[in-house]
Amino acid sequence: MTDSKRIVIVGGGHNGLVCAAYLAKKGREVMVVEAAEQVGGAAVTREFTPGFKVSSCAHLLYLMDAGISRELGLETHGLRFARQDLATVALAADGKHLTYTTTAVSGGDVSADDRAAYPKYRRRMEKFSDVLAKLYTREPPRLGTHNRKDLMSAARLALDIRLLGRDDMREFLRIAGINMFDILEEQFDSALLKGALSLDGMLGGSLGPRSNNGVFAALHRLSGQVGGTRGALALPAGGMGSVTAALAQAAQMNGATIRTSSPVASILMDGDHVCGVELEGGEKIDAGIVVSNADPRTTLFDLLGARHLEAGIVRRVSNIRMSGKAAKLNLALNGAPEFTGLGADQLGERLVIAPDLVYVEHAFNHSKYGEHSVEPVMEITIPTVHDTTLAPSGQHVLSAVVQYAPYDLKGGWDEAARTAFTNQCMEVLGRYAPKIREQVMHTELMTPVDIEREFRITGGHWHHGELTLDQALMLRPVPGLAQYKTPVGGLYLCGAGSHPGGGVMGAAGRNAAAAVLSGE
Amino acid sequence: MRSRGHFRKNVYPSPFHSRLEPLNKLKEWGRWHDYLSADTYICDSKEYFAVRNTCAVFDLTPMEKTRVTGPDAFAYLDRLLTRSVEKVKPGRVGYCVWCDDNGRLLDDGTLFHLHEGDYRLCSLHPQLDWMLTSAIGFDVDIRVETHEVAALAFQGPTSCAVLRKMGLDDIENLKPFGIKHYAFAGTELMVSRTGYSGDLGYELWIDPSAAEDLWDRLFEAGELHGIMPFGGNALDLVRIEAGLLLCGKDFLPADGTVRPERTRSPFELGLDWLVDLSKPCFNGRQALLEEKKNGSRYNFVKLDIDGNKPANDSFIMLQNKTTVGHVTSAMWSPSAKANIAFASLEAPYGQVGEEFLAEIYYQRELKWTRVLAPCRVIDHNFFEPPRRRMTPAPDF
Structure with missing residues (x-):
């Protein structure tokens, strides 16, 4: 066994950097080893064509743990927001768009009933997501043990649910496992509103409106805060890369070292304990503890090797559902796009194309059979409206999460399939912004296969594993690994594949740091 | 076939x-x-x-025979089985058991090292599912050859x-x-x-x-x-x-057992010698390390029982009639001229020489009788003739 006190963090995504910062803050010798040329993982700003920069993968910040921002002093390390209060505009082909914020809905043909129902819906969802948020800052309990910590933690969850009050507790238990379609149909009339809201449970995942677990995913999405507002959407100045740049600076200021362009080939073992990592170039780095920001399958199968684990846990890890269905479309535009009926003042909001629930369900249907959507749903931001540093003057970047583009597309993501899907996306975009095709200077489509390759996430899944109840909390990524510590001595997980999961949160990184410290 | x-x-x-x-x-x-x-x-x-x-x-x-070959055959079996597979040289056979992640027995069997890196695992019950699950991450070929x-x-x-x-x-x-x-x-x-x-x-x-x-x-x-x-x-x-266990009688396969307390670890079956905790990883190791630290729940013993009434299904009691275990296999041994049994006792009971009572029911001409037969824990097999191990083997 190595006597190295060094902690190596495999992967400098946001969780790896958060974990590094917390461990370094406690005086540990920490080295982050990142495969790419820059840190950030899937929260990164990158030039995708000369002069145009975009948040390559994740493009909005809404889940970042407020405690982490404060404790690591991200603002002193340069994090600035271009906007902290983006509204959502649900685009309608006829130009009668509808706008909603965290408190109200307006525009479109929204009825008075819907206008009254929306704040109530929102408050209730926020109240429920609070229950999750409380659980997110701590290690999930192990079930079936008599360990005091586990029992207390499970009891606190039960208490938090009970404290919702009788009616809300019932409602929480009723809806937490079900689908967005049913709860939206119960509460709203406007097809446009329902379609747009359903995306809260769909984005980044492998669910349609009628898929159970959609509500849980939506509650997860709402569990973050920006500027003290639950569920607010923020656009970091300089793109998502500035979030991770601030995290990297925080880690370094606390004493962590960061090595980029250093892909880890394997985690080295001495007996039943890790003793370091080996880089693809053959260089070995000693470490007493290895914390992996990579997804569980990459970490345990590709870097460690399944043979270092017992077969039951290997089976569970191999069964994690982590086949991505979300793609990213980045467009460089020679001018501001014009969406029919959308004022220039609204161009910078979060724009969604999900005109009704059935449309979204149809889009999802294709993906079940290995096909991409014919009419995709989209979440669009045009960050250059607020942030002129991302593109040449007068020109713009359109960044869109487009669904559904299954990782395991029938026939594979060859050039023809990529072109076909890009054309479908442009066709749909064209219905809302008829002249946009003529404005496009460069198109970049990142399918889950590209995301897998570029960000080294098995299956190209944005959240390192589907965010559903069977893969959440004490079941995330699988029982036996949910407390960040793996059965292998000195090996920890800190990525989005661990509790609490995906989205640019950092909570997994911080919780993992606590687990490492308590395991010493 | x-x-x-x-x-x-x-x-x-x-x-x-x-x-x-x-x-x-x-x-x-x-x-x-x-x-x-x-x-x-x-x-x-x-x-x-x-x-x-x-x-x-x-x-x-009908014995289930599974062939294991390929570059990782040894590494695979060393991870599957609790014992050291290195000690089973080519041309040799080794008795072995395998466990789930909880360190509970799935089955026992014999491992035949037919030729260098070419193994056959024989077991009472089919093991293909667990063997394939255990093969994830190994370059091995696993083939059931029971019918061949x-x-x-x-x-x-x-x-x-x-x-x-x-x-x-x-x-x-x-x-x-x-x-x-x-x-x-x-x-x-x-x-x-x-x-x-x-x-x-x-x-x-x-x-x-x-x-x-x-x-x-x-x-x-x-x-x-x-x-x-x-x-x-x-x-x-x-x-x-001969002192040999039978799966389904002396222990239950863990994957077919609903109640966790009915499963057994190798330690709880007296098979410590088949567990090599110095191997860095094998199925059940973490749990067995824990068990080694915290103690086992049961002891598995051989009993020499007074009288000649087989103690099938008997409860084993302390002198004060407290039940501390039960018999799993029993017989009157004609060769040893002894009334013998295997029993599973709650730990810490079951030390060699310890005395208990076996509650035996037997029927003679339709009349049932109950005896509390004194019995003691022994550490040798009931039948073990020297010819079993002699080489050259004797001629009779």
């Missing part, structure tokens, strides 16, 4: 069936997985005494003499747990000095097409050495005397 539509039949005659059938005087067949298998051919006692005094043959074909290998257990003091008479040169010099290969009827006969009787004995492995030939040659050679077939009932008697 595994042709299309094989599922329409639910049980098969073994490749030896044409020879077994006329010898099965009772004409009663049970089943062992895919095969017809006899518990008794003529009389359990007669068959038992043939194994102990002359020699007898048991059709082992006909096998006989040939046990008893005269077994070596019969094989010599059959023309198997140098068979007397085969060491216990060793393997030899012979040319036979245009194919290969594999002989291993293994068995489930605790006596001198061999297991014979051959292509099913030569099964009947093998049987005929064996019975021809054995005619004057008291050869006869024996069934499952006699086998159960000899294995208890």
Whole structure:
């Protein structure tokens, strides 16, 4: 066994950097080893064509743990927001768009009933997501043990649910496992509103409106805060890369070292304990503890090797559902796009194309059979409206999460399939912004296969594993690994594949740091 | 055998069936997985005494046989089994058990290291699911060859003499747990000095097409050495005397057990010697390390019981009548002239020399009687003749 006190963090995504910062803050010798040329993982700003920069993968910040921002002093390390209060505009082909914020809905043909129902819906969802948020800052309990910590933690969850009050507790238990379609149909009339809201449970995942677990995913999405507002959407100045740049600076200021362009080939073992990592170039780095920001399958199968684990846990890890269905479309535009009926003042909001629930369900249907959507749903931001540093003057970047583009597309993501899907996306975009095709200077489509390759996430899944109840909390990524510590001595997980999961949160990184410290 | 539509039949005659059938005087067949298998051919006692005094043959074909080959075969088995596989050299056989992640037994069996890196794992029950699960991340080929290998257990003091008479040169010099290969009827006969009787004995492995030939040659050679077939009932008697466990009776496979307290770890079955905790990783290791630290829940013991009434299914009690365990296997042993049993006791009970009471019910002419028979924990097998381990094997 190595006597190295060094902690190596495999992967400098946001969780790896958060974990590094917390461990370094406690005086540990920490080295982050990142495969790419820059840190950030899937929260990164990158030039995708000369002069145009975009948040390559994740493009909005809404889940970042407020405690982490404060404790690591991200603002002193340069994090600035271009906007902290983006509204959502649900685009309608006829130009009668509808706008909603965290408190109200307006525009479109929204009825008075819907206008009254929306704040109530929102408050209730926020109240429920609070229950999750409380659980997110701590290690999930192990079930079936008599360990005091586990029992207390499970009891606190039960208490938090009970404290919702009788009616809300019932409602929480009723809806937490079900689908967005049913709860939206119960509460709203406007097809446009329902379609747009359903995306809260769909984005980044492998669910349609009628898929159970959609509500849980939506509650997860709402569990973050920006500027003290639950569920607010923020656009970091300089793109998502500035979030991770601030995290990297925080880690370094606390004493962590960061090595980029250093892909880890394997985690080295001495007996039943890790003793370091080996880089693809053959260089070995000693470490007493290895914390992996990579997804569980990459970490345990590709870097460690399944043979270092017992077969039951290997089976569970191999069964994690982590086949991505979300793609990213980045467009460089020679001018501001014009969406029919959308004022220039609204161009910078979060724009969604999900005109009704059935449309979204149809889009999802294709993906079940290995096909991409014919009419995709989209979440669009045009960050250059607020942030002129991302593109040449007068020109713009359109960044869109487009669904559904299954990782395991029938026939594979060859050039023809990529072109076909890009054309479908442009066709749909064209219905809302008829002249946009003529404005496009460069198109970049990142399918889950590209995301897998570029960000080294098995299956190209944005959240390192589907965010559903069977893969959440004490079941995330699988029982036996949910407390960040793996059965292998000195090996920890800190990525989005661990509790609490995906989205640019950092909570997994911080919780993992606590687990490492308590395991010493 | 595994042709299309094989599922329409639910049980098969073994490749030896044409020879077994006329010898099965009772004409009663049970089943062992895919095969017809006899518990008794003529009389359990007669068959038992043939194994102990002359020699007898048991059709082992239904035994689940899984071939493991490929570059990672050794690494794979070393991770699957709790024991050190390195110690099972080519041409050798090793007894082994395997566990789930909770360190609870799934089954026991014998590992044949046929040739360098080429293994056959034999077990009572099919293990394919767990073996394939355990293969994730290993470059191995796992193939069930149960139906491709006909096998006989040939046990008893005269077994070596019969094989010599059959023309198997140098068979007397085969060491216990060793393997030899012979040319036979245009194919290969594999002989291993293994068995489930605790006596001198061999297991014979051959292509099913030569099964009947093998049987005929064996019975021809054995005619004057008291050869006869024996069934499952006699086998159960000899294995208890030999101190050998039976899956399903002395322990339950963990993957088929609903109540966690009914499963057993190797330590709880007295199989500590089959667990090599110095290996960096094997299925169940984490849990077994914990158990080593915190203590086991049960002890598995051999009991010598007063009287001659078999203690089947008995409770084992302290002197104050508190129940501390139960018998899993029991018999009156004609060879040891002793009333013997295996029992599972709550820890810490079960130290060698400790005395208990066995609550035995027996019936005589429709009248039930209960006795509390004193019994004590012993540390040796009830039947272990020196010839079991002698090389060269003695001639009888």
